[in-house]
Amino acid sequence: MGEFELIARYFTRPLPPGGGVALGVGDDCALLAPRPGMQLAVSSDMLVEGRHFFADVYPAHLGHKALAVNLSDLAACGARPLGFMLALALPRMDEVWLEGFARGLLALADAHHCPLVGGDTTAGPLTICVTVFGEVPAGGALLRSGARPGDDIWVSGTPGLARLALDALRGQLHLDASALAVLRRRLEQPEPRVALGQALAGCASSAIDVSDGLLGDLGHILRASGVGARVEADAAAALIGGCEPLAGLAEALGQELLLRCVLSGGDDYELLFTAEAQARSAVQSAARACGVPVTRIGRIEAQPGLRLVDAQGAAVEGRFPGFDHFA
Structure with a gap:
């Protein structure tokens, strides 16, 4: 041929x-x-x-x-x-x-x-x-440069599942066959959130897709917008800890692994976006209309830098770098 x-x-x-x-x-x-x-x-x-x-x-x-x-x-x-x-x-x-x-x-x-x-x-x-x-x-595109102090930080779906699948396929983590099959689909067949992106165009202030890691991609928004952020580690870990394929496994996997997968894992292709606090109901309505869950995981602050905190506001230590082809 x-x-x-x-x-x-x-x-x-x-x-x-x-x-x-x-x-x-x-x-x-x-x-x-x-x-x-x-x-x-x-x-x-x-x-x-x-x-x-x-x-x-x-x-x-x-x-x-x-x-x-x-x-x-x-x-x-x-x-x-x-x-x-x-x-x-x-x-x-x-x-x-x-x-x-x-x-x-x-x-x-x-x-x-x-x-x-x-x-x-x-x-x-x-x-x-x-x-x-x-x-x-014209003039209506969601950009990385629109985040403002006081905005909520949201993410769609359950980021971190693709990284869990990758670790399991590399032999770094053991998962049963049924859980791995579900997670491998998340790695190999991600669902682009096209309808959600269009629905958020009227209420989100900035957006990016999570391809190289949640915190790494959030950093692109912060640099483009000239702002900082506070991210709640517990809210982020709960995204993956409550996922059905991992029912009963979250405790065994441990908080550190869950955080690493959620915050550093890429290949999820979920939407990470910001919106004013008064737009919370509009964001939730847009998400419901598209059948995609969204979760608030932090807020934008005027002070530059990214701060990861627990439920009490104390700093959470650890490095969660995003993926870089040449790093």
């Missing part, structure tokens, strides 16, 4: 009607058509075998994640997906792998009305690069 037959067989589909794409796969460029008064939101992420995923990952799961991590960036800006491009390097022609990968990729694309509009394929070490396009009302 040649390159162009590969593209035609696995990655070429009719465009859905009524979307924001005027021209998709098959020409030198795709043509996007955002609605009047909208700005384009663009993000790109790369996944490299051995760095971002295990060699034995199911191809359909990998296809899902390749797009999910990009849709999560759109979610953090409050953007609506328009379409995406795929650049794919393959070490060999494997039709079984390609069928599974394309199925997982395009199923998530269909779920978020985000068609594949172009890209490139080549031979080389397995590398996946997706660039996603969305639209957001």
